[in-house]
Amino acid sequence: MRLARISTPLLVLLAAGCSRAPQGTREIHVYAAASLRVPFERLAQVYAELHPGTRVRLELGGSPSLVTQIENGAPCDVLATADLASMARAAAAGVLAPGNSKAFARNRLAIAVPRGNPRRVQGLPDLGRDDLVVVLCAPGVPAGRYAREVLQRAGVHVRPRSEESSVQGVLAKLRLGEADIGIVYASDLLAAGGEVEGVAIPAEANTVAVYPIAITRTAGQPEAARAFVDLILGARGQAVLAEAGFDTRP
Numbered sequence: 001m002r003l004a005r006i007s008t009p010l011l012v013l014l015a016a017g018c019s020r021a022p023q024g025t026r027e028i029h030v031y032a033a034a035s036l037r038v039p040f041e042r043l044a045q046v047y048a049e050l051h052p053g054t055r056v057r058l059e060l061g062g063s064p065s066l067v068t069q070i071e072n073g074a075p076c077d078v079l080a081t082a083d084l085a086s087m088a089r090a091a092a093a094g095v096l097a098p099g100n101s102k103a104f105a106r107n108r109l110a111i112a113v114p115r116g117n118p119r120r121v122q123g124l125p126d127l128g129r130d131d132l133v134v135v136l137c138a139p140g141v142p143a144g145r146y147a148r149e150v151l152q153r154a155g156v157h158v159r160p161r162s163e164e165s166s167v168q169g170v171l172a173k174l175r176l177g178e179a180d181i182g183i184v185y186a187s188d189l190l191a192a193g194g195e196v197e198g199v200a201i202p203a204e205a206n207t208v209a210v211y212p213i214a215i216t217r218t219a220g221q222p223e224a225a226r227a228f229v230d231l232i233l234g235a236r237g238q239a240v241l242a243e244a245g246f247d248t249r250p
Contacts, residue, residue: 026054028224029075031066033082033211034166035107035143035184038191039244040080043237047228054224062141062166070095070216077225080213080232082107082185083142087212094217101214104232105246108206109146110186111199112174119180121199124154127181135170135179138163143170146207147183154205171196185209187245211246 032040037060044056059066059076063086070076071093079096081087084103090096113121119132127134136158137144144163151158161179164170167188173179174196189198213232215225231237238248 026221026224027057028054028077028219028221028228029057029059030078030080030228031059031061031070031074031076032080033063033066033142034060034168035082035188036060036080036211037168038187039241039246042240042244043228043231046236046240047231050231051224051227054221056228060166060168062137064089064140064142065165067093067095075218075220076216077219077221078213078215078228080104080211081142082209082211083145084210084212086142087214090214090216097215097217097219097222100229101212102229102233103210103212104237105211105241105248107185107187107209107211107246109143109150109183109201109209110189111201112170112182112184112189112192112196113180113199114174114177115195115197117197117199121181123199124151124156124201124205127151127158127183128156132180133178134158134160135162135164135173135182136160137167137170137183138165141165142209143167143183143185146209149207150183150201150205185245190245208247 040058044058048055063081063083067086067090079090087101136147139145139148167184170182170184171188174182213229219225242248
């Protein structure tokens, strides 16, 4: 399945067949980092099965842009980011319910290349090659910031052709043949289903991304939001995340 380039947050409506919730159906708005697409779409379905009459409206995008939307008054019940800094920013802005942010998963970075690895990429030094088209997430996005930390530790200077607003944008460039190499999360490679391949980053050069989740101060459905967060933190949610390539070990 080919994905179009995503330059703005992706809105996914789940547990309903239309764009507007049926009369009598409660709806919770969950804002989540784009790298959480696969497990959160599945868990939104699980949530609807466990809580008939409630559906999840899932919006995916770069963590900083999601926080900006909430700061500007966008309706949101639950926020899940790909870094602690974005969640701390949301807390400092006063948009979170006090004291409820919790880490629920971790992730690592990996080099991503088109299927078959046609340019024979072997490791981080290849991102500095002049003959390769490099694409990264923008430095303001967690995956972009993490990638630059990794490259700096490895002593590799990179001039990306483009800087995407989310990992989905990087993957799209690789799928469409518009880039030769990029850096995404390890979980993204699993979600790509073979359309994009990965080259491992050594542990000593890699970084660990911590994903926190929290209920917002203005949640319109606080009890339903708490139930969704409990699902993510519970055994079933952790199993789905692990299956999607996230590290959920204590």
